[in-house]
Amino acid sequence: MSAEIIDGRKVAALLRERVQEDVQEWCTKGNRRPFLQVILVGDDPASIVYTGTKTKACMEVGIETDTMVLQDTISEFELKEIIQSCNANDEIDGILVQMPLPSHLSQHSVIEAIDHRKDVDGFHPMNVGRLSLNQPCFKSCTPAGIMELLKHYSIPVKSQHAVVVGASNIVGSPMAVMLSRENSSGKATTTICHKYTRDLTAHTIHADILIVAAGQPHLIKAEMVKQGVVVIDVGINRVADETNEKGYRLVGDVDYDSVKKKASWITPVPGGVGPMTVAMLMKNTLLAAKKSLYPN
Ligand code: GUN
Numbered sequence: 001m002s003a004e005i006i007d008g009r010k011v012a013a014l015l016r017e018r019v020q021e022d023v024q025e026w027c028t029k030g031n032r033r034p035f036l037q038v039i040l041v042g043d044d045p046a047s048i049v050y051t052g053t054k055t056k057a058c059m060e061v062g063i064e065t066d067t068m069v070l071q072d073t074i075s076e077f078e079l080k081e082i083i084q085s086c087n088a089n090d091e092i093d094g095i096l097v098q099m100p101l102p103s104h105l106s107q108h109s110v111i112e113a114i115d116h117r118k119d120v121d122g123f124h125p126m127n128v129g130r131l132s133l134n135q136p137c138f139k140s141c142t143p144a145g146i147m148e149l150l151k152h153y154s155i156p157v158k159s160q161h162a163v164v165v166g167a168s169n170i171v172g173s174p175m176a177v178m179l180s181r182e183n184s185s186g187k188a189t190t191t192i193c194h195k196y197t198r199d200l201t202a203h204t205i206h207a208d209i210l211i212v213a214a215g216q217p218h219l220i221k222a223e224m225v226k227q228g229v230v231v232i233d234v235g236i237n238r239v240a241d242e243t244n245e246k247g248y249r250l251v252g253d254v255d256y257d258s259v260k261k262k263a264s265w266i267t268p269v270p271g272g273v274g275p276m277t278v279a280m281l282m283k284n285t286l287l288a289a290k291k292s293l294y295p296n
Contacts, residue, residue, distance in 0.1 A: 003231070003263035004153075011152045012145075012275035019282045020061040026290065027062070034289035036065040036094040036120065036281075037086050041079065041105070042072030047098045054096070057278045063285050072102045079105065080113040087115040093289040094120035096281070099170070117294040120284040123169065131174060134181050136293045138284050143175035145276025146211065146232050147185050155209070155230055155265060162188040163203050165220070165253070166213035171234055175211055200224065212253040222258035231259055231266040234273050 116126035122138035130137035166172035213234035235253030252269030
């Protein structure tokens with residue numbers, strides 16, 4: 001047996017198409033185009049690639065965007081002043097500060113400076129708190145994209161045992177909240193594992209749905225999962241590969257070739273979760289422009 005593939009590229013393309021139509025309708029009614037302000041601090045190569053992907057998606061769906069590139073020597077004070085001017089600018093609907101930030105800047109403090117009504121990443125404590133309370137909010141794009149994938153493929157969540165490996169603020173933590181909330185997409189029994197978990201296999205082996213966002217190449221092997229598990233691999237790791245012209249290839253946190261033989265569904269890397277993150281960002285930016293979540 002081999003798992004069915006969860007095609008994130010296909011589902012993300014459908015989602016972007018829907019956003020594009022909604023943007024068009026919004027503009028036809030006389031509204032200006034939604035605008036996403038991206039702020040990139042420093043020249044981290046991965047962040048440059050990610051922000052480029054976001055810009056391309058904006059262009060595709062008809063969202064206007066600008067990327068402000070700031071030197072990695074910028075002070076926290078100066079960065080917050082820039083964020084405050086974006087908060088006050090009525091022409092800007094969504095603000096995204098690409099993470100990670102240089103180590104002299106406090107991620108928490110910078111995120112808190114963003115107006116939560118423009119926080120299309122869903123990282124602000126107001127949005128994280130409202131997510132926990134099952135209130136309307138901007139939802140972190142990667143876990144929200146995973147919920148969309150489960151929905152698209154009609155994969156049941158209610159009463160399933162979901163195991164999340166990784167407890168980051170961006171993915172693992174909000175993922176566990178979304179899966180366990182008592183709403184129409186949640187109601188799973190949820191376990192969160194992380195780097196301090198003793199005997200990871202003791203938990204992963206019981207998962208009906210296994211979400212892995214640990215940042216460790218091939219952490220999850222076939223013997224750690226049960227037959228029929230649904231596997232969502234959030235990892236994007238570069239591993240050296242001399243046969244590849246770039247000198248590396250991308251692998252997930254799951255040993256795909258062995259685990260797919262036991263799983264019922266699995267996401268590939270690349271082409272699984274990644275494209276969904278960007279599509280959800282487009283959706284959030286449109287919601288911000290329409291003031292759908294925070295009308296006042
Ligand atoms: N760095 C890695 N993922 C993300 C994301 O979803 N948003 C931002 N702003 N930075 C990131």
